[in-house]
Amino acid sequence: MCGICGYINTKTDNNFAKIIEKMIFCLNRRGPDDNGNWIDPQNNLALGHTRLSIFDLSSKGRQPMSSASERFIITFNGEIYNFLELKKILINKGCKFYTETDTEVLLNLFEYFKFEKSLSMIEGMFAFALWDKKFKKLYLARDRFGEKPLYYYKNKNDQSLFIFASELKSLISHPNFVKKINKMAASLMLRYSYVPSPLSIYENVFKIQPGHFLEIDVNDKKLKFNTPRSWIEKSENFDSEVYNDEKKTIQTLEDLLVQNIGLQKQADVNVGVFLSGGIDSTLIATLMQKLSNNKIETFNISLNEKSHDESEYANFVAKSIGSNHNKILINKKKALEIIPELPQIYCEPFADSSQIPTTLISSETKNKVTVALTGDAADELFGGYNRYKYAPQIFNFRNKLPNFLVKFINNYFFSNKDNSSMYINNFLKIFIRNSKINKIDQEKILKILKIFSKNTKLEMFLELISIKDNFSNFQKYKDLDIVQLLNFEWDENFSYSQNMMNVDIQSYLPDDILVKVDRAAMYYGLETRVPYLSKSISTFAKNLPLKYKIKNNQTKWILRKILEKNIDIKKIDHPKTGFSIPLNNWLKEDLKSWSEKVLSKSNIEKYGYLNYEKVNHLRLEHLKSNNYSYTNLWNIIMFQTWLENYL
Numbered sequence: 001m002c003g004i005c006g007y008i009n010t011k012t013d014n015n016f017a018k019i020i021e022k023m024i025f026c027l028n029r030r031g032p033d034d035n036g037n038w039i040d041p042q043n044n045l046a047l048g049h050t051r052l053s054i055f056d057l058s059s060k061g062r063q064p065m066s067s068a069s070e071r072f073i074i075t076f077n078g079e080i081y082n083f084l085e086l087k088k089i090l091i092n093k094g095c096k097f098y099t100e101t102d103t104e105v106l107l108n109l110f111e112y113f114k115f116e117k118s119l120s121m122i123e124g125m126f127a128f129a130l131w132d133k134k135f136k137k138l139y140l141a142r143d144r145f146g147e148k149p150l151y152y153y154k155n156k157n158d159q160s161l162f163i164f165a166s167e168l169k170s171l172i173s174h175p176n177f178v179k180k181i182n183k184m185a186a187s188l189m190l191r192y193s194y195v196p197s198p199l200s201i202y203e204n205v206f207k208i209q210p211g212h213f214l215e216i217d218v219n220d221k222k223l224k225f226n227t228p229r230s231w232i233e234k235s236e237n238f239d240s241e242v243y244n245d246e247k248k249t250i251q252t253l254e255d256l257l258v259q260n261i262g263l264q265k266q267a268d269v270n271v272g273v274f275l276s277g278g279i280d281s282t283l284i285a286t287l288m289q290k291l292s293n294n295k296i297e298t299f300n301i302s303l304n305e306k307s308h309d310e311s312e313y314a315n316f317v318a319k320s321i322g323s324n325h326n327k328i329l330i331n332k333k334k335a336l337e338i339i340p341e342l343p344q345i346y347c348e349p350f351a352d353s354s355q356i357p358t359t360l361i362s363s364e365t366k367n368k369v370t371v372a373l374t375g376d377a378a379d380e381l382f383g384g385y386n387r388y389k390y391a392p393q394i395f396n397f398r399n400k401l402p403n404f405l406v407k408f409i410n411n412y413f414f415s416n417k418d419n420s421s422m423y424i425n426n427f428l429k430i431f432i433r434n435s436k437i438n439k440i441d442q443e444k445i446l447k448i449l450k451i452f453s454k455n456t457k458l459e460m461f462l463e464l465i466s467i468k469d470n471f472s473n474f475q476k477y478k479d480l481d482i483v484q485l486l487n488f489e490w491d492e493n494f495s496y497s498q499n500m501m502n503v504d505i506q507s508y509l510p511d512d513i514l515v516k517v518d519r520a521a522m523y524y525g526l527e528t529r530v531p532y533l534s535k536s537i538s539t540f541a542k543n544l545p546l547k548y549k550i551k552n553n554q555t556k557w558i559l560r561k562i563l564e565k566n567i568d569i570k571k572i573d574h575p576k577t578g579f580s581i582p583l584n585n586w587l588k589e590d591l592k593s594w595s596e597k598v599l600s601k602s603n604i605e606k607y608g609y610l611n612y613e614k615v616n617h618l619r620l621e622h623l624k625s626n627n628y629s630y631t632n633l634w635n636i637i638m639f640q641t642w643l644e645n646y647l
Contacts, residue, residue, distance in 0.1 A: 002063070003027030003522075004075040004150075005165035006047040006129055007174060008138065010221045013044060019174060020046040026170040030077075030522045038064035038073055043136060043218055047129060049075040052370070052525055060099040067107045068095060071134050074107045077166055078126030078148045079529065081263040086121060115139060119213070119231040123263070123535050127208070129164060138216040140164055144232055145377070145533045146197070146210030146510030149518060153177060155204045159223055162216060167519075168347045171205065172646070178204070179647065184480065186349070186609060190635050191466045193351040194512045196485055198228075201348050201642075210510045236535075238543040249548055253540060254287075254562045260534040261288050261373070269370035272297035274361065274528075275325070277313025277572055279559050280375030280384070284531055286321050286566045288373060295324040299365045299372065301357050302329045303581065313572045320567045328364045335360060335581065336590055342638065343645040345523045351638035352516050353583045353631075359520040366524040376513055377532040380504045381541035382556045383549030387464050388497040391451070395460055395496065398452055410453045457496050458483065465508070467632055471614045482507050495546050584630040588623055595619070595633075598640050607643045610636060 005023040013019075020037045028035065031050025038047045049063040064075045080086070083102035086109060091097070095108050102124075109118040110130065125147035130139040142150050151171050153163040155178065165171040172179060185199040197207040208214055211232040217224040242252050265271050265288055273285045275298040289296050300314035311327055318325030338359055342350075345359060365372050379385050398406060447464065454460040462481050482488075486506055490499045514530075521528045531537070544558070551557040563569050587595055597603065599619055604612045615636055622633050 002052055002077045003030030003050040003166045003170070004048065004077045004127065004129060005163075005170045006045070006075060007161070007163040008043075008045050008216070008218060008223060009176070010044050010160040010218070010223060015175075016041060016044075016046045020048045022173050023165060023170045024048040024050055026173050027166055029525060030166060032525045034059070034062055036062050036064060038075075040131070044221065045131060045138070045218070047073060047075045047131065052522075052527060061101040061103065063103060065101075065103055065107055067111050069111060071132065072107055072110050073131040073133070074103065074128055076103050076106060076126065076128040077150075078124055078128070078143065079264075079527070080106050080122055080124040080126065081260070081266070081534070082123040115213075116231045120233050125529070125533070127166065136218050138162075138218065139213055140208055140216075141213035141231065142208040142210055144211040144535070145505075145514065145530075145538070146207075147514055147518065147530060147533060149515070150208040151200060151205055152208065152214065153202075153205050154225060162223055162225075168200065168202070168205070168646075169344075172202075180204070181609070181647070183609075186639065187472060188480065188482075188485070189349045189351070190472055190639060192482065192512075193467075193631070193635050194515065195348055195350075196482055196507050196511050199485070210506075236539050236542075238540050240543065243543070243545055243548070246548075249544075250558060250561050253537070253558055254565075256534075256537050256540055257283070257287055257531065257562070258291065260531045260537055262291050264373060264529045264531050264534075265291065267371050270297065270368065271371040271373070272299055272326075272365060272369040273323075274298075274365070274372050274374045275300050275314045275317060275323075276375065277310045277315075277317055278375065279556055279563060279569075279572070280378035280532070282313075282317045282375075282567070282572060283378075283559055283563045284373050284375050285317060285323060286563065289321040289323055290566075295322060297326060297369055298323040299326045299328060299361055299368075301361050302327050303357075304329075304331055310574075313574065316571050317567065326364070326368065328361060330357065330360050332586070332590060336586070339591070339594075340641070343642045346515070346519050346642075347646070349639045349642040350515060350519075351631075351635040352512050353581060353634055355516050355520060356581055356583075358516055359523070362517075362521040362526050362528075363524045366526040370525070371527045371529060372521070373529050373531060374517060375532070376517060376530050377509060377538075378556060378559060380501055380509045380513075381532055381538060382544075382559055383497060383501060383546070384556045385504075386555070387461075388500055389550050389553060389555060391457075391460060391464060391500065392496045394448070394452065395457055398454075406453060410449060457499070458490060461500055461503070465504075467635065471618060471632065471636055472610055497550060498546055583634060587630055587633060592623070595637055598637055598644075603644075604640065607640075607647065609643065610640065 005027060016039045024035050024037060027050045031052045034051040036049050047064045051063060064073050066073055080102040083105040087105045090108050090112060093112050097104055109121065119141060125143045127142045127148035127150035140150060140152060142148065149166050151165055151168055153171055155161060161176055163171055163174050163177065171177060180203040182199060182201055182203045185195045185201050189195045195201050197209050200207060208228060211230050212228045213231050214228045215226040243249050261284060273288055273296060275281050275285045277300065285298050298318050300311055302311035315325065335356055338356060342355060451460045451463045454463055483503060488503055517528050548558045554560065560569060599615055601612050604610045604615060618632055622630060
């Protein structure tokens, strides 16, 4: 796992070495073990790399690296899990190898196979830049789910310059980078808590979208940019016959998990598992322990606030599977100390509050291992979020009611917000089977009230995933939404739940979940791997009928069936908390003075992007009410602190 960067400047530039070294320095936390650069002054190109050594820890693994024929040069971030299998294929074709790295295998694939064919052969996570000396082309590519980040800068007013990097801080260190806030992206961040791809917070900066690549021609010292396109084969399907038999379906997925966990636990360094005690990570840890001769290392955070502490479930799992468990006690003081550092860790406005415990567990885990497997992506692939089961039920019920009654219900509940949790709970117990909605906090209760008034499935979904209240001065962008940005079309052949999952897989997963973990872990030189996102498992999940995902009102039904073969699943089956912290209370207590300073009138008006009167009203309402949303407030705070650090 590493950091990559580089640039092309077709104008005369005698500072390639100085500039690329500066860009590399900004990525040193992603790759603390080594760094290198490669400069081609004839073609005005510089490539940079910082290395976190995982395979072949010797200096032979240094990048940028040349292929056997020296036609290709690569700067690569990621892991190719099936590199040994690919290596055998290449050896049979006469290829010679000089290192034990997966980078060399990837690089030499391009010697024997076409670019897109090579990408389709890979099982892994990656972001890389590949220079083809023969045809003078630069390729930027990203893995199918966007596990590894890749930004690029292309100013339409300056076609001579192109810059790319793993993180924005490296990109903006280039002396010719022009800082200008993308107001559309900022508005979307305040609405969704993250900046969705392909946008970035800066104008003229974009993200390579998951499963896409960008091709740049530099012939005759002119840059020609081809439209980024997908490299994923459309024919990636799974044998539908498997799904006709329940036992066979369950066993097939278990076999795939075992196979891919086996691949992903390979490394020349110590490997562990993030263990929350939930279904997803428990299954990963359980199967990994069964595949290991020695006790594996598992890691979990324990909070003093019992309402947000899941450590008892993780402890039970660790004892059941026999892992060497590391319970990391995080007190309030330690958690609060990391908050001012978040803008440096994420380098783009980001407000998923679980970034705090993720950052803390990453810092502690690095003390024992260099690689950690996670249970991320199971929710999106196998129907784990409550909205996947509740939204269709709410919509179906709401659709049976006349509009006047819907209006009456909404008016009644909104006029009784303080007691709405009790009212909604009783209401849903009558109309939605097996409801556990009383476990959900007031913010989510208010969200249910809002979606109940929507007329279509799409409107309801957009309400579920967004914060509609506008506290910025970006009024012209207030109606833009994720689905429009993705150019996503609801497929009538899919269920409501499956359409929601598909949108989340394209946006929420790569731009929130994977960003949260990658930036936090790599800030401490820790590599994280996500077995659920392997090609075979994700293809299996994409084609898996909904009845195996949500059944008997249970989410992730098929994962539960595999897990219950190994442990007493009833001991860990608890309401989903989402790696949460008591941020609502912290903002009223320990973070009160800090947040007041961040959101002061002088501070907000200094930049002019937020509406002080609206923001201050929100802050005061939050302080005096037990039921007022804090997510709005946290989004604004994270945006404002980012402005202070980067403008």
